[in-house]
Amino acid sequence: MWGRNKERSVKNVALAIAAGRDKIDKVEIVLIDDKDLENDGQIIKASDGRTPVGSLVKLHVDVIQLDYCRLSKVARRVASAVAANQCHRVSKKRGETLPVTALTGSKVLQVDRLNEKLHLQVDGLLS
Numbered sequence: 073m074w075g076r077n078k079e080r081s082v083k084n085v086a087l088a089i090a091a092g093r094d095k096i097d098k099v100e101i102v103l104i105d106d107k108d109l110e111n112d113g114q115i116i117k118a119s120d121g122r123t124p125v126g127s128l129v130k131l132h133v134d135v136i137q138l139d140y141c142r143l144s145k146v147a148r149r150v151a152s153a154v155a156a157n158q159c160h161r162v163s164k165k166r167g168e169t170l171p172v173t174a175l176t177g178s179k180v181l182q183v184d185r186l187n188e189k190l191h192l193q194v195d196g197l198l199s
Contacts, residue, residue, distance in 0.1 A: 124185030
């Protein structure tokens with residue numbers, strides 16, 4: 073899971089996910105507040121996210137010790153967030169621009185940190 077309260081933004085979460093993949097694709101995000109998960113008895117543990125965007129690595133968390141009961145509570149939170157329109161879909165086309173912008177605009181990403189397959193796709197977009 074990505075993001076922690078005020079630090080998270082849909083754009084940062086989408087970039088972290090998109091840049092960590094092996095190909096450009098759509099990204100789907102559901103926003104769930106950590107406090108809601110904690111109120112459900114979930115155990116949240118900070119963990120380094122698998123993304124080449126160094127500034128976003130520490131925004132990742134794991135929900136640990138999931139069993140069927142706890143997992144069903146997460147599923148209810150996801151369903152509630154979707155019903156409340158707290159979900160975002162970044163299209164494949166928009167997903168193409170995320171790593172390109174991070175490389176050329178904000179410079180928060182270095183192309184050599186991308187997965188080899190994604191690196192080739194991004195190079196093609198930059199050419």
